[in-house]
Amino acid sequence: MQNTVQQLDDNDPLAHKRNAFVLPENMIYLDGNSLGALTRRSSERVQEVVRQQWGQDLIGGWNLHDWINLPQLTGEKIAPLLGAKSGQVIVCDSISVNLFKLLTTALSMQPGRVRVLSEQGNFPTDLYMVQGVQTLLGEQRCELRSVASEQLEQEFTEDVAVLLLTHVNFRSGHIHDMQRLTRLAHEKGILVIWDLAHSAGAVPLTLDLCKVDFAVGCGYKYLNGGPGAPAFIYAAEKHHSAVQQPLSGWMGHANPFAFTEDYQPALGIKQFLTGTPSILALAALDAALDVFADVDMHQLRDKSITMTEVFLALKDQHAELSELQLISPMDSQCRGSQLSFSHPQAYAICQALITKGVVPDFRAPDIIRFGFAPLYLSFANIQQAIEVLCSIMQEQSFLQSRFQQKRAVT
Numbered sequence: 001m002q003n004t005v006q007q008l009d010d011n012d013p014l015a016h017k018r019n020a021f022v023l024p025e026n027m028i029y030l031d032g033n034s035l036g037a038l039t040r041r042s043s044e045r046v047q048e049v050v051r052q053q054w055g056q057d058l059i060g061g062w063n064l065h066d067w068i069n070l071p072q073l074t075g076e077k078i079a080p081l082l083g084a085k086s087g088q089v090i091v092c093d094s095i096s097v098n099l100f101k102l103l104t105t106a107l108s109m110q111p112g113r114v115r116v117l118s119e120q121g122n123f124p125t126d127l128y129m130v131q132g133v134q135t136l137l138g139e140q141r142c143e144l145r146s147v148a149s150e151q152l153e154q155e156f157t158e159d160v161a162v163l164l165l166t167h168v169n170f171r172s173g174h175i176h177d178m179q180r181l182t183r184l185a186h187e188k189g190i191l192v193i194w195d196l197a198h199s200a201g202a203v204p205l206t207l208d209l210c211k212v213d214f215a216v217g218c219g220y221k222y223l224n225g226g227p228g229a230p231a232f233i234y235a236a237e238k239h240h241s242a243v244q245q246p247l248s249g250w251m252g253h254a255n256p257f258a259f260t261e262d263y264q265p266a267l268g269i270k271q272f273l274t275g276t277p278s279i280l281a282l283a284a285l286d287a288a289l290d291v292f293a294d295v296d297m298h299q300l301r302d303k304s305i306t307m308t309e310v311f312l313a314l315k316d317q318h319a320e321l322s323e324l325q326l327i328s329p330m331d332s333q334c335r336g337s338q339l340s341f342s343h344p345q346a347y348a349i350c351q352a353l354i355t356k357g358v359v360p361d362f363r364a365p366d367i368i369r370f371g372f373a374p375l376y377l378s379f380a381n382i383q384q385a386i387e388v389l390c391s392i393m394q395e396q397s398f399l400q401s402r403f404q405q406k407r408a409v410t
């Protein structure tokens with residue numbers, strides 16, 4: 001495998017991209033699915049924005065540096081990663097807030113239907129937001145139904161208003177068939193919202209082709225926009241004139257600087273804005289996206305799949321790793337850019353890995369998640385991570401005494 005790993009790195013068309021990132025020496029970072037790494041461009045751009053644009057140009061920055069249009073301009077950089085044509089993606093707020101906008105909007109487009117169908121095991125904020133809308137509007141206007149993944153399709157009935165699913169599951173990495181589920185939902189008149197938190201920047205997406213109605217996604221995971229980077233909204237153009245989202249702040253107004261007293265939504269995707277964008281955060285994300293400008297997402301996906309396959313092949317060579325049970329799909333086509341394993345000592349193993357410079361994450365109660373960000377990881381990194389994992393598993397008795405299994409904050 002040593003040779004193969006070397007050959008894979010030598011022939012990796014994305015290997016040079018690692019230079020675009022600032023990564024700590026002696027760390028193998030396998031948590032880009034929670035917080036992406038810092039790009040050199042973001043670091044420079046934020047310093048530029050702070051020193052010059054804010055420091056020297058002050059209020060003039062809104063026009064001089066086009067801050068006012070940054071949510072759309074950054075959205076335009078994300079659009080090709082989603083398979084979305086221009087004018088349908090905007091960057092703003094968090095996924096949670098954007099889900100509120102989209103859920104209420106979609107429900108208002110479905111008179112006579114109240115059910116929001118989602119999945120057990122979905123990322124909790126998605127379910128919490130539906131519960132919040134249900135409390136706000138009452139059960140006569142919004143009713144959450146979450147079912148097991150295998151049961152979803154049989155729940156597609158004509159009383160469902162909205163299907164809300166996460167494309168790549170945060171725990172297992174299981175990937176839904178977006179095209180099939182969207183088509184089946186549409187056959188029953190259901191509007192579809194996809195959460196792309198673990199997909200955007202990691203797997204090729206074809207939202208327009210799949211005729212997706214709405215989507216949300218994260219700026220801070222595979223898009224590398226920085227901690228708390230703003231999220232994005234995708235709204236298919238065909239819905240732009242049919243909707244009005246309820247967080248009708250002035251930035252989504254047709255003419256915010258007319259300061260009129262009545263709300264008039266902007267045309268197009270801008271209507272999904274609410275308040276003043278955070279320019280520092282947007283600038284960091286905007287600059288980070290430049291790294292994707294010349295990246296073929298299919299090439300990136302190929303590397304991601306090979307990395308997970310190499311990890312599994314190396315793992316299989318070591319008997320001491322056999323107690324780590326893969327909970328991600330075995331078929332690489334059915335999982336995103338992560339591998340998750342369950343183990344009774346998952347928390348302790350995770351902490352020990354971090355101590356030794358390999359950074360995955362732990363998800364309660366017993367899952368270790370390894371995220372593979374193809375733009376800044378090498379195949380040698382994967383091999384080193386496995387070696388460290390082996391050394392830890394050989395010291396398990398030490399582990400059990402040193403670390404108590406406990407809940408993690410992140």
Ligand SMILES: Cc1ncc(COP(=O)(O)O)c(C=O)c1O
Binds near residue numbers: 166170195197
């Ligand atoms: C699938 C998914 N949706 C939503 C979120 C959270 O979104 P936000 O914190 O932007 O509201 C996350 C992770 O934080 C996630 O993994």
Ligand SMILES: Nc1c(O)cccc1C(=O)C[C@H](N)C(=O)O
Binds near residue numbers: 033035170410
């Ligand atoms: N958003 C996060 C945060 O503010 C702190 C710690 C972790 C996160 C995450 O992104 C968690 C992530 N969505 C997950 O898949 O578990």
